[in-house]
Amino acid sequence: MGVGTYLETDAEGATSVPGVWAAGNVTDLRAQVLASAAAAAWTAVVINNHLMAEELAADLAAYRAPRSLTGARSTGA
Numbered sequence: 334m335g336v337g338t339y340l341e342t343d344a345e346g347a348t349s350v351p352g353v354w355a356a357g358n359v360t361d362l363r364a365q366v367l368a369s370a371a372a373a374a375w376t377a378v379v380i381n382n383h384l385m386a387e388e389l390a391a392d393l394a395a396y397r398a399p400r401s402l403t404g405a406r407s408t409g410a
């Protein structure tokens with residue numbers, strides 16, 4: 334007899350949908366409170382790392398983007 338359905342995730346809690354993570358009983362039907370909480374804590378760290386990486390990538394892209402030379406004189410040409 335089945336006990337229910339659950340979401341497939343990788344070892345870091347990522348689902349097949351980009352940007353969606355899951356942890357706890359929704360991913361592991363046998364997990365009790367301690368295992369569910371531990372998985373959720375780890376998944377939270379992974380989510381935080383992804384958010385920081387996204388922010389860093391955006392900052393780097395902005396930093397590396399060509400800029401106008403503020404204060405540069407026009408040659409009039």
Ligand SMILES: Cc1cc2nc3c(=O)[nH]c(=O)nc-3n(C[C@H](O)[C@H](O)[C@H](O)COP(=O)(O)OP(=O)(O)OC[C@H]3O[C@@H](n4cnc5c(N)ncnc54)[C@H](O)[C@@H]3O)c2cc1C
Pocket residue numbers: 356357358359364365366367369
């Ligand atoms: C009868 C019973 C006895 C248990 N006894 C023990 C025990 O003695 N010791 C032990 O360690 N573990 C026990 N467990 C297991 C424990 O309850 C779970 O491991 C734990 O609650 C899992 O936590 P979770 O946060 O993953 O899920 P849950 O605690 O189930 O939290 C999920 C939450 O999401 C909410 N939710 C669901 N769908 C939606 C939705 N669409 N939108 C918004 N919210 C939604 C639910 O209402 C719920 O509040 C027991 C479980 C049962 C059923």
